[in-house]
Amino acid sequence: MTSAHTTNQPLLQANNGFLSKVSLSLVLRHLRRVQPGLVLAWSIIGIVTLWAIAPEFFTSQSSTVGVAGAQLRAPSADHWLGTDALGRDLFARIVYGSVHSLSGAFIAVAVGLLIGTALGLIAGSVRGAVGDIIMRVVDVLLSIPNLFLSLSIIVLLGFGTINAAIAVGITSIARFARLARSEVIRVRQSDYVEAGFGSGGTFASVLWRHILPNSLTSVIALAALQFGFAILTISTLGFLGYGAPPPTPEWGLLIAEGRNYIARAWWLTAAPGIVVILVVLAANRISQSLGKARP
Amino acid sequence: MTAAKAMDRPVLEIDNLVIAYKDQDAFHSVVHGVSFAVRPGEVVALVGESGSGKTTTAQAVIGLLAENGRLESGAIRLNGTDISKWSQKQLDTIRGSKISLIPQDPTSSLNPVKTIGEQVGEILKIHGRGDKKAIEARVTELLARVGLSHPELRARQYPHELSGGMRQRVLIAIAIALEPALIIADEPTSALDVTVQKRILDLIDDLRREFNTAVLLVTHDLGVAADRANHLVVLQGGRIQERGPTAEVLSAPRSPYTRKLLADAPSLAKPQRVSKANTGSDEYAIVVENLVQDFPVKNGRETFRAVDGVSFRVRKGTTHAIVGESGSGKTTTARNVVAFQKPTSGRIVVDGADVTALRGENLRQFRRKIQLVYQNPFGSLDPLQSIFQIIEEPLLNFGRIAREDRTRKVHDILERVGLPESTLTRKPRALSGGQRQRVAIARALVLDPQVLVLDEAVSALDVTVQAQILGLLDELQQKLGLTYLFISHDLAVVRQIADTVSVLHDGRQVDSGTVEDVFLRPGSDYTRELIDAIPGTKTFALA
Numbered sequence: 001m002t003s004a005h006t007t008n009q010p011l012l013q014a015n016n017g018f019l020s021k022v023s024l025s026l027v028l029r030h031l032r033r034v035q036p037g038l039v040l041a042w043s044i045i046g047i048v049t050l051w052a053i054a055p056e057f058f059t060s061q062s063s064t065v066g067v068a069g070a071q072l073r074a075p076s077a078d079h080w081l082g083t084d085a086l087g088r089d090l091f092a093r094i095v096y097g098s099v100h101s102l103s104g105a106f107i108a109v110a111v112g113l114l115i116g117t118a119l120g121l122i123a124g125s126v127r128g129a130v131g132d133i134i135m136r137v138v139d140v141l142l143s144i145p146n147l148f149l150s151l152s153i154i155v156l157l158g159f160g161t162i163n164a165a166i167a168v169g170i171t172s173i174a175r176f177a178r179l180a181r182s183e184v185i186r187v188r189q190s191d192y193v194e195a196g197f198g199s200g201g202t203f204a205s206v207l208w209r210h211i212l213p214n215s216l217t218s219v220i221a222l223a224a225l226q227f228g229f230a231i232l233t234i235s236t237l238g239f240l241g242y243g244a245p246p247p248t249p250e251w252g253l254l255i256a257e258g259r260n261y262i263a264r265a266w267w268l269t270a271a272p273g274i275v276v277i278l279v280v281l282a283a284n285r286i287s288q289s290l291g292k293a294r295p
Numbered sequence: 296m297t298a299a300k301a302m303d304r305p306v307l308e309i310d311n312l313v314i315a316y317k318d319q320d321a322f323h324s325v326v327h328g329v330s331f332a333v334r335p336g337e338v339v340a341l342v343g344e345s346g347s348g349k350t351t352t353a354q355a356v357i358g359l360l361a362e363n364g365r366l367e368s369g370a371i372r373l374n375g376t377d378i379s380k381w382s383q384k385q386l387d388t389i390r391g392s393k394i395s396l397i398p399q400d401p402t403s404s405l406n407p408v409k410t411i412g413e414q415v416g417e418i419l420k421i422h423g424r425g426d427k428k429a430i431e432a433r434v435t436e437l438l439a440r441v442g443l444s445h446p447e448l449r450a451r452q453y454p455h456e457l458s459g460g461m462r463q464r465v466l467i468a469i470a471i472a473l474e475p476a477l478i479i480a481d482e483p484t485s486a487l488d489v490t491v492q493k494r495i496l497d498l499i500d501d502l503r504r505e506f507n508t509a510v511l512l513v514t515h516d517l518g519v520a521a522d523r524a525n526h527l528v529v530l531q532g533g534r535i536q537e538r539g540p541t542a543e544v545l546s547a548p549r550s551p552y553t554r555k556l557l558a559d560a561p562s563l564a565k566p567q568r569v570s571k572a573n574t575g576s577d578e579y580a581i582v583v584e585n586l587v588q589d590f591p592v593k594n595g596r597e598t599f600r601a602v603d604g605v606s607f608r609v610r611k612g613t614t615h616a617i618v619g620e621s622g623s624g625k626t627t628t629a630r631n632v633v634a635f636q637k638p639t640s641g642r643i644v645v646d647g648a649d650v651t652a653l654r655g656e657n658l659r660q661f662r663r664k665i666q667l668v669y670q671n672p673f674g675s676l677d678p679l680q681s682i683f684q685i686i687e688e689p690l691l692n693f694g695r696i697a698r699e700d701r702t703r704k705v706h707d708i709l710e711r712v713g714l715p716e717s718t719l720t721r722k723p724r725a726l727s728g729g730q731r732q733r734v735a736i737a738r739a740l741v742l743d744p745q746v747l748v749l750d751e752a753v754s755a756l757d758v759t760v761q762a763q764i765l766g767l768l769d770e771l772q773q774k775l776g777l778t779y780l781f782i783s784h785d786l787a788v789v790r791q792i793a794d795t796v797s798v799l800h801d802g803r804q805v806d807s808g809t810v811e812d813v814f815l816r817p818g819s820d821y822t823r824e825l826i827d828a829i830p831g832t833k834t835f836a837l838a
Contacts, residue, residue, distance in 0.1 A: 191675035198633065199689035199738065200662040209688065213679050 038289050041282035048279055052099035061089035063096035063249045072265045081271045085261060090254075094272055097249035101231050101276075104165035104243075104250075108230035111169025113223050116176020121215070123177065124184025125207060135181065141174035150233065154242045161244040164237045168230050179222055183215035190214075221291035228283030235276050251276050304375070305332035306476045306509040307356065307394075312369035312379075314351055314360065314533075322365060326351055326533040329369075331526075333477065336507040338500075340524035340541075342517055342556070344757035345728075348533035353479050353513045355379075357394050358386040374476065391418045395470040397499075399482040401462035405454040411438070411465050412450030418472045437468040442498060459621075460491035467498060474506050481513045488620035488784060493828040496523055515757065517560040518787070518831025521545055529553050559762035560831065561787035579644075580746050580778035581609040581632065586641035588627050588802075601627045602638070603802040609795065611745075612772065614779040616793035616810075618786055618825070624802040629750050629782045633667045634658060646745050663693060666739035670751035672731035676723040682709075682734055683719040689742045704741060712737045713767060729760035733767070740771070748780045753788060765792055787829050790814055798822050 051058055061079070066087030073083045081090040119138065123131040141149070153167035187193060188211060196206040231251075237243045238252025246253065251272045258268025312329045315322035326348040333339045341349040354360050356371055358381065371379040373393060378386065390396075398404040406414060415434045419425065425433065431450075438446035441464040454462055463483065470478055480499060484492035500523065503510050514520050520527055521541060528538040529552065536550040548554045588602040602624040609615040619625040630636040632643055634650050643650040646664050653661050669675035676685055686705045690696055696704075709716065712733040723731055732752065739747055749768070753761040769792065771777055783789050789796055789810070796813050798806035798821070805819040817823045 191669045191671065192677040194635065195667070195669065195675050195735075195738070196677075196688070198635070198662060198667050199742065200659050200692035201688070202659065202692070205692065209680075210677050214677065 035289075037285055041285035044278050044282040045286065048098050048102065048275075051095045052102045055092075055095045055099070058095045059089065059092040061092035063088065063092045064247045072261060072268075074265070075267060082265060082267050084257065084265075084268055090268060090271055093249035093254055094251070094275055097251050097254060097272070100161050100244055100248060100250040101234060101252075101279075104161050104168070104234040105227050105230040107162065107165035108169035108172065108234065109223050109227050111166055112172030112176050112226060113219070115169075116173040117180045117216075117219055119173065120177040120180025120182075121184055121207070121212065124181040124215075125188065125203075125211060131181075134177070138174045138177045141171075142178070146171045146233065147236065150237065151240075151242065154237065159242055159245065161234075161248070161250065164234055164243040165230070168233045168237070171233075172226050172230070175226070176219065176222060180215060180219050183218055184211055187211050187214045218291060221287045224283055224287035224290055228280035228287070231276060231283070232280050303334065305334050305372075306374060307333040307511065308370070308372040308375075309352070309356070310370040310372065312352065312355065312371065313367040314348070314355055315365050315367050316361070317363040317365070322367075324367065324533065326355075329528075329530070329533070329535055331528050331535070331538055333509045333511055333526075335476070335509050336503065337526065338503065338510040338512055338524045339526045339528060340512040340514055340520035341528050341530060342514060342520045343530035344515060344759060346532070347530040349513050349515075349530050350481060351533075352530070353481050353511060356511070357390060357396055357479060358383060359396075391475070392422055392473045393475050394477045394479065395473070395475045397463075397466055397470045397478060397480040397483045400486055401459055401466055402454075402486070404466055405462055407454055409453075410450065411452055411454065411457070415450070415465065415468050415472065418469055422473060424473070433472070434468075437472055438465070440471075440502075441465070441468045442494075443468075459487055460495060463487060463491075463495050464498070467495070467502070471502055471506070471508075475508065477509045477511065478503075479511045479513070482515065483512075484519070485515070489786070489828040489830075490620065490824055492519075492830070496830075499523075516830055517556055517758065518829065521831045529556065555759060559758045561758070561761070561765075561785065561791050578611045579608045580611045580646055581607075581615070581780060582642070582644040583607050583628070583632065584642040586628060586631060586643065587639045588624070588631060588636065589639045601802050602631070602799075605641075605797065605799065605802075605804045607795070607797045607804070607807060609778055609780065611778055612776045613794040614772065614781055614792055616781040616783060616789040616796040617799060618783055618789050618796055619799035620784055620825075622801070623799040625782050625784075625799050626750055628799070629667070629748050629780065632780060633665055633748050634661065635667075659692075663742045664744050665746040665748065666742065666744045667748045667750060668732075668735050668739050668752045671755055672728055672735050673723075673755075675735050676731055678723055681720055681722060682714075682726070685723070685734060686737050686741055689738060693742065708737045708741050711740070711771070727760075728756055729763060732756060732760075732764055736764075736767070736771075740775075743775075744777075746778045746780065748782070750782045751784065752781075754783065754785065761788070768792065786814075786825055787831075798825065 055063075067083070068087060070079070070083050070087040071085055073079055075082045079089050079091065081094070083089055084093070119134050123134040149171045150164070150167035153170055154163055157163040157166065193206060193210050196210050201209070234243060235250075235252030235255065238250045239256040241256070243252060244250040246257070254272040255269050258265070258272070261268055309332070310330050312326055313324055314326040315324045329348070329352055331339060341352060343349040351360070351364065354364075355366055358378075360366070366379055369379065370377045373389065378389070412431070412434050415437055416430045419430045419433060424430065434450055435446045438449050443449050443461060443464055449457070457465065478499075483499065484495050487495060496519065499510065502508065512520065512524055524541050526538065527541050527544045529536040529544070529550065531552050536552045537544055537548060544553060545557065548557060584606050586602055586605045587600065589598040589600050591597070592599045605624070605628055607615060617625045617628055627636065631638045632645065632650065634653060638651060641651075648661060648664070650661070683705060686708060687701055690701050690704060705719070706716065709719065714730060714733050714737070718726060718730065723734070726734065753764050756764060765788070768779065772779065781789065781793055793810050795808065796810050797804050798813065798819070800821045806813055806817060806822040808818075813822060814826060817826060
C-alpha cells in the first residue's frame with residue numbers, strides 16, 4: 001500500500017509539471033484507451049434509443065397492419081427479418097416496439113432508483129429505529145422471488161405496459177436501498193463528512209453536498225445494470241401476457257407470438273430474442289464501466 | 296587474514312541501478328543510477344522523502360518490484376553474484392535464507408487467519424528446515440529471542456490478539472529465522488509509537504551484532520537513521536544526493552538537499568521559537584477542567600475510561616500541545632473540545648462558552664469559533680468537490696453572503712496559506728499531501744475562528760513539507776492571533792511549535808507545564824521515557 005503510494009509519487013509530480021499539456025495528453029490517452037466493447041455497447045443503446053424516438057426513419061413498413069398474402073415470409077430484401085403470421089414486417093415491429101420496452105425499462109429503473117435510493121439514504125443516515133424498520137421491510141421485499149412479486153403487483157394494478165414497468169421497478173427497490181445504505185454508511189464515516197458538520201453544516205446540507213454525491217457512483221452503475229434487467233423482466237411479463245395487449249409490438253409479446261411458428265419461421269422468435277439479449281448485454285457492459293469509474 | 300578479507304567484502308553491492316515504472320504506455324525512470332554497498336555487520340540507511348525511490352530500490356534488491364516496475368540496467372550483487380537478472384524461481388531460493396525483509400506495516404503484513412506459530416514456521420517449512428517437531432521448537436525459540444513473553448502461548452495466538460509492537464517482533468522473528476546475511480528493513484517502525492519504536496530498533500541492533508548481519512534500513516526519519524546507521528545514503532527524486540559515514544554526513548553535509556533535510560528534521564534542529572507561554576494575554580481561550588470520557592464496551596455491560604481527569608488552560612494566542620502514544624486519549628480530548636463528542640463529566644470552556652451545554656443551533660453557531668484540522672489530508676477533503684467549493688463551504692453554512700464577497704474571501708484565504716490561484720478549480724486528488732493540508736487549514740480559517748485544533752495535522756507529511764506547514768501555522772498565529780490546540784505523538788514537533796504541553800498516558804495527565812519545564816525537568820518517568828525515545832537525540836547531544 002505504502003510502497004505503491006511512494007512509487008507513484010514521482011509520476012504524479014511529473015504530471016503536475018506538464019499542466020499545459022494535460023488537456024491534450026488527456027484526449028490522446030482517451031483515444032488510445034478506446035475499448036471496442038464499450039463503444040459497441042453504447043452504439044447498441046444509441047440505435048435502440050433512436051428507434052424509440054423516430055421509428056419512421058428506420059423503416060417504411062407499418063408495425064401493425066399486415067400485407068395480405070405475405071404471411072410468414074423468410075427474411076428478404078423487402079422484409080429484412082421476414083413477416084409474421086398476419087403479414088406484418090418483423091423488423092418494423094421490432095423498431096416500433098423499442099419505445100415500449102425502453103420506456104418501460106426507464107420507468108422501472110426510475111421507480112427503483114428514486115424510491116430505493118431515498119430509502120437507503122434515510123436508513124443509512126438516520127439509523128436507529130427508523131433505519132431498522134426500513135431495512136427489515138427491504139429484507140422482506142428481497143425474500144420474495146422477483147417474478148412472483150411483479151406478477152402480484154400487476155394483478156393488483158391491472159395489466160398494461162406502464163403497470164408492468166412499475167411492478168418491475170418495485171421489485172428493484174430493495175436492491176437499490178441496500179446498496180445506497182451501505183454506500184451512505186461508508187461515506188458517513190469519512191473525515192470530510194465530519195468536517196462538513198464541523199464547519200457548521202446542517203444535517204440536510206451535509207447530506208446534499210457530501211453524502212449523496214459520494215454515494216451515487218455505485219448506485220448509478222446499478223441503475224445501468226437494472227436497465228438491462230428491467231428490459232428482460234418486462235419482456236418476460238409481455239411473453240406471459242401480463243404486459244401490453246396485442247397488437248402492440250412489445251418485444252416480449254413478439255417472442256410469444258412467434259413461438260407458435262417456431263418450426264416454420266424460427267426468425268420470428270430468434271430476431272426479437274437476439275435484440276433483447278444485445279440490449280441487456282450492452283447495459284451490463286456500460287454498468288461495468290460506470291462502476292469502475294469511481295474516484 | 297582471510298577472515299578480515301571476508302569481513303571487507305560487501306554482502307550487497309548495488310551498481311548504477313536504474314528502475315522504471317510503466318505509466319500508461321511509456322516507461323519512466325524513477326531510480327537513476329543508484330550505487331552503494333552494504334558490508335557484514337553494517338547498517339546502511341536509505342533516507343529520503345516519499346517519491347525519492349528508496350522503497351523502490353529496496354524492493355528491487357529482493358525482486359519484489361511492483362508489477363509495472365522494471366529493472367532497466369545496473370547490477371545487484373549478493374556476495375559477488377549478480378542477481379539482477381534472476382528469475383522469480385531462482386530468487387525464491389535466496390529470499391528468506393540469504394536476504395530477508397521486515398515490512399513496514401505490521402497490521403497488514405501478517406495473515407489474519409493463521410496463527411503466529413504457523414506463520415513463523417512457514418519460512419522454515421518452505422526452506423525444508425527440519426520436521427514438524429523441530430520447526431515448532433525453533434519457532435518458540437525465535438519468538439523468545441525477539442523478546443515476546445510466553446512464546447508457546449504467542450505461537451498459538453492470532454495476529455489480532457497482539458499489539459502493533461508485538462506483531463513487528465513476530466515479523467522480525469520471521470526475518471531472522473534462517474539467519475540471513477542481509478536484512479532489508481523497510482520503515483520497520485514508522486507505524487509504531489516512539490517508545491515501542493526504540494525497543495524494536497534496539498532489538499534489530501542486538502540481532503545484527505549477534506549474527507553479524509548486514510542491515511539495509513529504509514527510512515524517512517533522519518533521526519532514526521542518525522541513531523542507527525553506519526552509513527547514510529540520501530536519496531532525492533531517484534538520485535543519490537549524498538552518501539558517506541553517518542557522522543560525516545551529519546556534521547558536514549555537502550549537498551544542499553541534505554542540509555535542508557537536517558534543518559527541517561524536528562528532532563535534529565534546535566528549537567528557534569520564542570515561547571509565548573508567559574507573555575501571552577491573561578485571557579484563556581480554552582479551559583478544560585477534570586475531563587472524563589467513558590465509552591461502553593462489551594455491549595454496554597462495562598465502560599472503558601478513555602480520558603480520566605484531564606485539566607489544562609490555554610492562553611489566547613498561544614499553542615498548547617497534547618502529547619501521548621496511541622490509546623492515550625489525546626484524540627478523544629480533542630474531539631471533546633470541538634464538541635464532536637459529549638464528555639461523561641468535566642467542564643470545557645472555549646472563548647467563554649461552555650461547550651458541554653451546547654446543542655442544536657447553538658452548537659452550530661459555536662462551530663464558527665473553533666475548527667478542527669485532521670491528520671489525514673487525503674480523507675478530510677471531499678474528493679468530488681473542487682478546492683474552491685471546499686474552502687467556500689463553511690461560508691455557505693452561516694448567513695447569506697453575496698457571491699462576490701465569498702469569492703474574495705476564498706481568494707484571500709488561499710493566498711494566506713500560500714497556494715497558487717490555479718489550484719481553485721482542481722480536485723483534491725490533483726494536489727500533493729502538503730497542498731491538501733494547506734487547503735484543510737484554509738477551510739478551517741475561512742470563518743475566522745479563534746481556536747484551531749490540529750489533530751496530528753503534520754504527522755502524515757514529509758519532513759520538508761512538515762517544516763513548511765509548521766512555519767505557516769506559526770506565521771498565521773502571529774498575524775491572526777490564533778490559539779492552537781496541537782495534538783501529536785511526536786515530541787520533537789511539539790518542542791518546536793508549542794508553548795505549553797500536557798502529556799497523557801492511558802487517559803491520565805502525567806505531566807504538564809511549559810515546554811521548557813516538561814522537556815528539561817520532566818515530572819514523571821513516563822515523560823522521561825518519551826523524551827529519551829525521540830530518535831536522533833543521541834546524535835544531537837553529541838553534535
